[in-house]
Amino acid sequence: MNAEPDINPTIIVRCELEQRERSLLAPFAAFSADSRGRLKQESECDYRMAYQHDRDRIIHSKAFRRLKYKTQVFLTPSGDHYRTRLTHTLEVSQIARTIAKALFLNEDLTEAIALGHDLGHTPFGHAGEAVLNRLHPDGFHHFEQSLRVVDILEKEGAGLNLSFEVRDGIFKHSKGKGAILSPALEHTAITLEGRIVRLADIIAYVNHDLDDAIRAQAISRDEIPVNCRKILGLTHPQRINTMVTDIIDVSRKNPGELQISPAILDAITELREFLFTNVYESPIVYRDFSKASRLLEEIYKYFIEHPNELRERYYPAYIDDVSLEDNLRDFIASMTDRYAFSLYEKLFLPHPWNI
Ligand code: MG
Numbered sequence: 507m508n509a510e511p512d513i514n515p516t517i518i519v520r521c522e523l524e525q526r527e528r529s530l531l532a533p534f535a536a537f538s539a540d541s542r543g544r545l546k547q548e549s550e551c552d553y554r555m556a557y558q559h560d561r562d563r564i565i566h567s568k569a570f571r572r573l574k575y576k577t578q579v580f581l582t583p584s585g586d587h588y589r590t591r592l593t594h595t596l597e598v599s600q601i602a603r604t605i606a607k608a609l610f611l612n613e614d615l616t617e618a619i620a621l622g623h624d625l626g627h628t629p630f631g632h633a634g635e636a637v638l639n640r641l642h643p644d645g646f647h648h649f650e651q652s653l654r655v656v657d658i659l660e661k662e663g664a665g666l667n668l669s670f671e672v673r674d675g676i677f678k679h680s681k682g683k684g685a686i687l688s689p690a691l692e693h694t695a696i697t698l699e700g701r702i703v704r705l706a707d708i709i710a711y712v713n714h715d716l717d718d719a720i721r722a723q724a725i726s727r728d729e730i731p732v733n734c735r736k737i738l739g740l741t742h743p744q745r746i747n748t749m750v751t752d753i754i755d756v757s758r759k760n761p762g763e764l765q766i767s768p769a770i771l772d773a774i775t776e777l778r779e780f781l782f783t784n785v786y787e788s789p790i791v792y793r794d795f796s797k798a799s800r801l802l803e804e805i806y807k808y809f810i811e812h813p814n815e816l817r818e819r820y821y822p823a824y825i826d827d828v829s830l831e832d833n834l835r836d837f838i839a840s841m842t843d844r845y846a847f848s849l850y851e852k853l854f855l856p857h858p859w860n861i
Contacts, residue, residue, distance in 0.1 A: 519553040532610040542670035557614040575842035602706035619675030626651025633795035649680040663824030675700030737773040
């Protein structure tokens with residue numbers, strides 16, 4: 507009698523993929539089979555590796571779809587070509603994957619971190635972040651909220667239960683105005699893939715925010731600092747290409763490290779400072795930001811006085827013992843720009859009679 511081996515053939519698919527990763531990727535890549543695991547134990551998918559599965563969970567999440575209607579820099583622009591938080595996320599992912607692939611690192615992990623990094627972003631870009639930071643007793647940072655979204659808030663309080671390395675990369679992607687490279691150890695992702703996303707995030711935003719600012723006539727091409735033009739190039743594709751090529755070249759010469767030439771790093775830093783002064787904090791952008799801030803502040807204050815309305819009509823407490831302030835922070839951070847506008851209208855503006 508022939509004894510059939512009792513193995514589900516699809517499980518072999520995942521094992522084969524994991525083996526292929528081991529034979530293809532650099533020794534210092536993060537291997538899916540070596541993940542430190544998930545918050546809640548579960549059996550892995552039969553035909554997808556851990557980070558591949560995480561990437562899919564993020565794409566299928568509601569928070570990911572909402573990125574479509576969240577501001578990047580210019581508030582709900584009517585022009586179709588301006589970036590939104592979703593297209594920013596896709597540009598980060600594309601840049602990060604290019605670098606990861608060229609360095610023979612884990613593309614699935616890189617992509618999962620990139621697609622999840624801004625899930626906790628507020629409506630109205632950094633204006634929303636600043637309001638919540640001021641109003642909430644514990645402050646507010648979008649990278650902490652991104653982790654809260656994937657750990658707790660998605661799937662009505664169940665979370666996405668992502669791998670440790672994806673969660674680590676999401677939590678440590680942000681730099682604000684801080685150092686681009688070599689941040690404090692506690693802010694450095696444990697994987698090279700996570701560090702790539704941090705770099706790809708800044709490469710994406712300095713380039714596309716510059717492009718959008720020129721489109722919006724907030725600045726002109728001639729105003730870009732001479733040094734940035736000389737070192738990075740004159741056009742949008744040239745500038746991205748210079749940055750990505752440099753990271754790949756220098757890092758390949760230093761295996762196991764993620765590096766960038768000092769001259770390119772200085773030019774990126776100068777370009778970012780230029781954007782802060784001339785775009786992010788400029789009157790043309792700031793004028794709308796202060797209006798958006800007031801709108802969110804009024805919504806926040808309204809629900810502090812009407813907690814039952816918040817929980818019964820708008821945003822239930824998905825987790826036990828959540829404070830009103832935390833509940834409200836989660837609600838506001840989750841909003842898209844257009845949802846915030848329509849909620850404000852509903853709460854504060856009179857409605858015409860239908861008959
Ligand atoms: Mg980002």
